[in-house]
Amino acid sequence: xxxxxxxxxxxxxxxxxxxxxxxxxxxxxxxxxxxxxxxxxxxxxxxxxxxxxxxxxxxxxxxxxxxxxxxxxxxxxxxxxxxxxxxxxxxxxxxxxxxxxxxxxxxxxxxxxxxxxxxxxxxxxxxxxxxxxxxxxxxxxxxxxxxxxxxxxxxxxxxxxxxxxxxxxxxxxxxxxxxxxxxxxxxxxxxxxxxxxxxxxxxxxxxxxxxxxxxxxxxxxxxxxxxxxxxxxxxxxxxxxxxxxxxxxxxxxxxxxxxxxxxxxxxxxxxxxxxxxxxxxxxxxxxxxxxxxxxxx
Amino acid sequence: xxxxxxxxxxxxxxxxxxxxxxxxxxxxxxxxxxxxxxxxxxxxxxxxxxxxxxxxxxxxxxxxxxxxxxxxxxxxxxxxxxxxxxxxxxxxxxxxxxxxxxxxxxxxxxxxxxxxxxxxxxxxxxxxxxxxxxxxxxxxxxxxxxxxxxxxxxxxxxxxxxxxxxxxxxxxxxxxxxxxxxxxxxxxxxxxxxxxxxxxxxxxxxxxxxxxxxxxxxxxxxxxxxxxxxxxxxxxxxxxxxxxxxxxxxxxxxxxxxxxxxxxxxxxxxxxxxxxxxxxxxxxxxxxxxxxxxxxxxxxxxxxxxxxxxxxxxxxxxxxxxxxxxxx
Numbered sequence: 001x002x003x004x005x006x007x008x009x010x011x012x013x014x015x016x017x018x019x020x021x022x023x024x025x026x027x028x029x030x031x032x033x034x035x036x037x038x039x040x041x042x043x044x045x046x047x048x049x050x051x052x053x054x055x056x057x058x059x060x061x062x063x064x065x066x067x068x069x070x071x072x073x074x075x076x077x078x079x080x081x082x083x084x085x086x087x088x089x090x091x092x093x094x095x096x097x098x099x100x101x102x103x104x105x106x107x108x109x110x111x112x113x114x115x116x117x118x119x120x121x122x123x124x125x126x127x128x129x130x131x132x133x134x135x136x137x138x139x140x141x142x143x144x145x146x147x148x149x150x151x152x153x154x155x156x157x158x159x160x161x162x163x164x165x166x167x168x169x170x171x172x173x174x175x176x177x178x179x180x181x182x183x184x185x186x187x188x189x190x191x192x193x194x195x196x197x198x199x200x201x202x203x204x205x206x207x208x209x210x211x212x213x214x215x216x217x218x219x220x221x222x223x224x225x226x227x228x229x230x231x232x233x234x235x236x237x238x239x240x241x242x243x244x245x246x247x248x249x250x251x252x253x254x255x256x257x258x259x260x261x262x263x264x265x266x267x268x269x270x271x272x273x274x275x276x277x278x279x280x281x282x283x284x285x286x287x288x289x290x291x292x293x294x295x296x297x
Numbered sequence: 298x299x300x301x302x303x304x305x306x307x308x309x310x311x312x313x314x315x316x317x318x319x320x321x322x323x324x325x326x327x328x329x330x331x332x333x334x335x336x337x338x339x340x341x342x343x344x345x346x347x348x349x350x351x352x353x354x355x356x357x358x359x360x361x362x363x364x365x366x367x368x369x370x371x372x373x374x375x376x377x378x379x380x381x382x383x384x385x386x387x388x389x390x391x392x393x394x395x396x397x398x399x400x401x402x403x404x405x406x407x408x409x410x411x412x413x414x415x416x417x418x419x420x421x422x423x424x425x426x427x428x429x430x431x432x433x434x435x436x437x438x439x440x441x442x443x444x445x446x447x448x449x450x451x452x453x454x455x456x457x458x459x460x461x462x463x464x465x466x467x468x469x470x471x472x473x474x475x476x477x478x479x480x481x482x483x484x485x486x487x488x489x490x491x492x493x494x495x496x497x498x499x500x501x502x503x504x505x506x507x508x509x510x511x512x513x514x515x516x517x518x519x520x521x522x523x524x525x526x527x528x529x530x531x532x533x534x535x536x537x538x539x540x541x542x543x544x545x546x547x548x549x550x551x552x553x554x555x556x557x558x559x560x561x562x563x564x565x566x567x568x569x570x571x572x573x574x575x576x577x578x579x580x581x582x583x584x585x586x587x588x589x590x591x592x593x594x595x596x597x598x599x600x601x602x603x604x605x606x607x608x609x610x611x612x613x614x615x616x617x618x619x620x621x622x623x624x625x
Contacts, residue, residue, distance in 0.1 A: 031437035103345025106338040130356025131598030133585040187337035216445030234447045241451035
């Protein structure tokens with residue numbers, strides 16, 4: 001604030017104006033380059049196959065068409081993968097939040113016996129891991145492969161989020177909790193009736209970060225899930241766009257009738273839209289979240 | 298369940314070397330009292346502790362298959378020991394040096410081309426006087442961070458393909474020929490770094506902007522009175538203010554030197570660019586999960602984790618030497 005005010009008094013020399021002008025132009029270009037690919041893909045996905053086939057740089061469809069989306073909705077595969085992703089994201093995030101809160105709360109109590117060794121053990125997992133192969137054997141040994149649980153359980157708690165949430169819980173004044181205890185609340189009751197409601201903004205932020213990572217994950221599904229019926233949308237997207245296997249419909253493309261390019265773009269739009277929908281909420285909180293994270297555990 | 302709680306509680310509190318039996322008894326009963334008093338606390342800890350044991354510590358125990366000839370049907374206990382055989386094989390493999398080179402080059406490219414960009418961008422944003430414009434730019438450049446790697450790579454595929462990709466269309470119109478960016482191994486590293494830049498540079502500015510917001514405004518006023526122009530102020534006030542942040546982030550980046558972004562590279566690998574694109578992590582995946590060489594790939598993974606651990610601890614030690622609070 002005070003910085004802005006102080007600038008008002010700056011003599012508006014030519015040099016200063018040029019500096020500001022150049023700065024704003026370059027930043028505008030950077031911002032545009034960042035979002036242009038998204039706009040291009042969105043525009044082409046709504047373009048008629050004929051226009052898209054001609055190519056060229058489309059930022060606004062001249063001949064508006066929903067054929068790509070109609071095609072997508074007519075196939076089972078994509079709709080099913082969207083449902084899988086929605087299911088994994090909601091249930092997975094609920095599990096994440098429940099387990100992270102349950103574990104963070106006792107760890108926030110400095111007097112609890114055994115707290116320190118558990119914290120050290122958690123920190124150590126951030127430094128060293130058994131690696132891909134042994135983890136794979138644990139997950140398959142528990143019979144989780146080829147079930148959607150394999151996408152939710154093996155990453156149920158993020159050590160980093162746990163530590164940050166623990167720090168957040170520590171800042172809550174003890175007095176509030178004590179008064180609830182005097183009124184006969186158990187520790188579990190205190191967590192759910194006092195601590196969690198008081199930490200809602202932080203928990204909402206963690207929830208959104210967890211949800212974004214669930215929605216975006218593809219690698220767990222690639223290693224743990226063979227059954228293509230259970231693929232989340234990111235895996236399907238990889239098949240369609242990157243491996244270019246024209247297998248979106250149950251039968252495969254009829255390349256003459258449909259422009260595969262517009263369909264690929266429509267799938268990308270589907271895989272991205274949920275992120276863009278929560279983005280305004282995320283943006284409100286993440287700066288704070290990142291700062292919380294930089295505070296030492 | 299009860300037993301589990303009890304072991305968690307008692308194993309963790311280190312017994313002191315008290316010689317008096319009587320005192321020990323009273324201490325034990327004191328633990329017991331606290332255990333009962335905090336039983337709900339321990340009950341809440343239980344699911345999380347189980348999670349970390351099963352999904353983090355059991356795999357750490359599982360890395361001993363790197364020293365065995367592991368057969369899935371015989372299990373960890375039934376498989377025969379192989380000593381350091383798999384490590385010896387890995388180090389003598391000509392591919393070891395290829396993986397080493399690929400990983401190293403990507404890491405160096407990252408530090409040279411990616412690392413300075415968030416700093417420059419943050420400095421530029423910091424100079425913007427119109428608050429609304431600044432916020433608009435920030436909103437735009439943070440978006441790609443939240444998009445999946447699959448989408449990022451997918452977008453690049455669509456734009457760069459030789460069959461109707463917009464970049465190649467333009468290139469063809471200008472020069473009359475196309476470049477197979479996605480197949481040409483010589484383009485692999487350039488594209489990987491460009492994708493990282495597009496996705497993460499905006500997000501990377503946050504930490505520098507936070508450091509910049511703490512700079513004392515009076516310094517700028519004093520400098521202006523002394524006749525310093527905007528560039529001079531930038532050089533003598535703004536940049537020194539974030540110098541320690543830059544140093545610490547550079548050190549921490551060195552700590553994760555070997556992590557070249559597994560998911561990202563995994564998605565970008567094709568049969569034509571494996572020679573330049575294969576890194577330790579993707580090699581573990583190929584050998585272990587597609588070719589079922591479990592023990593060998595676990596050995597490669599363990600080698601990488603171990604080097605990674607040393608690098609992180611070393612970086613943390615260095616950060617402390619620089620007078621910063623370490624991360625661990």
